[in-house]
Amino acid sequence: EIVLTQSPGTLSLSPGERATLSCRASQSVSSSYLAWYQQKPGQAPRLLIYGASSRATGIPDRFSGSGSGTDFTLTISRLEPEDFAVYYCQQYGNSLTFGGGTKVEIK
Amino acid sequence: QLQLQESGPGLVKPSETLSLTCTVSGDSISSASYYWGWIRQPPGKGLEWIGSIYYGGSTYYNPSLKSRVTISVDTSKNQFSLKLGSVTAADTAVYYCASDSSISWYFYWGQGTLVTVSS
Numbered sequence: 001e002i003v004l005t006q007s008p009g010t011l012s013l014s015p016g017e018r019a020t021l022s023c024r025a026s027q028s029v030s031s032s033y034l035a036w037y038q039q040k041p042g043q044a045p046r047l048l049i050y051g052a053s054s055r056a057t058g059i060p061d062r063f064s065g066s067g068s069g070t071d072f073t074l075t076i077s078r079l080e081p082e083d084f085a086v087y088y089c090q091q092y093g094n095s096l097t098f099g100g101g102t103k104v105e106i107k
Numbered sequence: 108q109l110q111l112q113e114s115g116p117g118l119v120k121p122s123e124t125l126s127l128t129c130t131v132s133g134d135s136i137s138s139a140s141y142y143w144g145w146i147r148q149p150p151g152k153g154l155e156w157i158g159s160i161y162y163g164g165s166t167y168y169n170p171s172l173k174s175r176v177t178i179s180v181d182t183s184k185n186q187f188s189l190k191l192g193s194v195t196a197a198d199t200a201v202y203y204c205a206s207d208s209s210i211s212w213y214f215y216w217g218q219g220t221l222v223t224v225s226s
Contacts, residue, residue, distance in 0.1 A: 001170065035212035037154075044203055044216035045146075045154065056214060088154055092211035095170060096156040 002027055004089050004099035012107040019076040021102045023089035028069050033092040036065055036074045039101075040085045048087075049074065079104070109133045109141070111204050111217035119198075119224050125191040129204030129217060130184070137162060137182040142210045145178060145189045147200040148219075155200075159210065160187060167210070194224045 003026040013019055023034075031052040037045035047056040049065035052072060062077040076083055084106050089099040115127035129143070136143070144159035158168035160178045168176050177190040191198060201221050205213035 033211045044205075044219055045213075046216075047207075047212055047214045050209070050212045090154075090212060095167075096159075096211075098154040098156065100153050 001095055002029060002091055002093050002097055004091060004097055006087075006089060006099035006102045008102060009100075010103045010105060012105050013079055014107045015079050015081055017079050019074075019079055019083070019104055021074040021076075021087055021089075021104075023067075023072040023074070023099050025070045025072070025091060029072075029091045029093065031068050034065075034067070034072050035090045036063075037088045037090065038083075038085050039088065045088065076104075109206055109215040111206060111215055113202060113204050113217045113220040115220060115222070117221060117223060119194055119222060120226050121195055121224055122193055125189070125194050125198060125222055125224070127189045127202055127204075127220065127222070128186050129188070130186050131206070132185070135182075136180060136185045136187065141206045141208055143178070143180065143187040144205045144213060146203045146205055146213070147198075148203070149197075149200045157189065157191070157202075161210070196224050198222070199224045 005024045007022045034052040036049040039045045053065045064075045066073050086101045086103045088101050110132045112130045119125045142159045145157040160166045175192045180187045201219040203219045204217040206215040207213045
C-alpha cells in the first residue's frame with residue numbers, strides 16, 4: 001500500500017497569502033493517478049485537482065497542482081476566505097489511499 | 108450531472124452487518140461508464156477508501172477491509188450498495204458514496220451518512 005504523508009499538518013495564513021501544501025508518497029505514484037480534495041466542516045470532499053495538475057470542473061485558477069514521482073504540491077496562489085478548509089491528497093495505484101490532510105486555518 | 112444520496116441505518120450493533128444504499132439520479136447506473144465507490148471518515152479523522160464497483164460489475168476493494176466488504180449494483184433501482192460485516196466500534200464513521208468516470212478519483216459525492224456501531 002502506498003502511504004501518503006501530507007505536510008504541514010496545519011498551515012496558519014491570512015487571506016491574500018499564498019499556500020503551499022505538500023504530499024509525499026512512500027513509493028513512486030503515476031502523476032495520472034494523483035488527486036487533491038478540499039473538505040469543509042460537515043461537507044463531503046470536493047475534487048480540486050486530478051492527474052496531479054488538472055483542475056476539476058468549476059475550480060478557480062488560484063488552485064494549482066504540480067509534482068511527480070513521490071513529491072506533489074498543491075498551491076493556492078491567493079487565499080480567499082472560502083479556502084480555509086482541510087485538504088487531502090489521494091493516489092490510485094493498486095489500491096486507493098488518502099493522505100492525512102492539511103488544515104489551512106486563518107492566522 | 109450526477110447526484111448521489113446515501114441511506115441506511117444510523118446505528119448498528121457490534122458483530123452485525125452494516126448495510127448502506129446510494130441512490131443515483133441524473134443518469135442510469137447501468138448505462139453510464141462510471142465507477143461507483145464508498146469512502147468513510149471516522150469522526151474527526153481522515154478519509155479511508157472502502158472500495159468501488161465498475162458499471163460492468165468489476166469490484167475493487169481496500170485490502171484491509173476486503174474480507175468484510177461487498178459492493179453491488181441494483182440497476183432496477185438505480186442504486187449501489189455497501190455491506191460491511193462483523194462491525195466494531197472502529198467502523199463508526201461518516202460513510203460517503205462517490206462516483207467518477209475514472210477509477211482514480213471521485214468528482215461526484217453524496218452528502219454522507221453517519222453510522223455508529225454501538226450496542
